[in-house]
Amino acid sequence: MLYWLLVTLYVVVCLLLLLAVLLQQGKGGDIASAFGGGGGQAAFGARQGATVLTKASAILGGLFMLGALGLAIVGTRGPSSVMSGVPGAAPAPVVPATKAPSAPAAPTATTSPAPATGTATSQPAGAAPAPATLAPAPAAPATAPEPKKQ
Template structure:
């Protein structure tokens, strides 16, 4: 089950990278860098969501769900180590005089 989720996670990661890189920037010019977007809305002009925007949102949600699922499965698989410091070596202190 863990291996299947890892494969799904890698596929979703690659898909998310590709979809984000295919999108066009909203304010890619120099005026957009300084806030001159030419609209009175708080976050700039908002058009209809394209298919790339919807695919990005669904891929991001799937990425988060698979990440949480992997975390839960891996914590259950390694249930004998409950501490971060469980494998650390202890040091001896110098004898008191």
């Protein structure tokens, strides 16, 4: 609620600043002064007294900057994602990385264990285990073709 109130006030300040800047009279920095035609004026135009529009644009410019800063601060405390309110769109939980186990993985159902030969083989520490062999696929049973019915 507070966020939308600040956004509304910020838009009003932006519109007022736009009007204040556009209603001001130019400072005499036209093309003639660029070629030496405005010799009696200062570097940035003739010095004028501060009018109501000049003061208003300075105040509204300050409110514009403060409003942008305030909306940035309030906006970061809101939802962290555009999709945070959508059910089922929650991001996957972050799992911290763990150290890989030193033991080899257990064989899966598609691999068969190495045949036992009765002799023990030793491997140096840190060596990879021998590759598992794939079990042969079972042969399909032979079936006799069915006789045709007449």
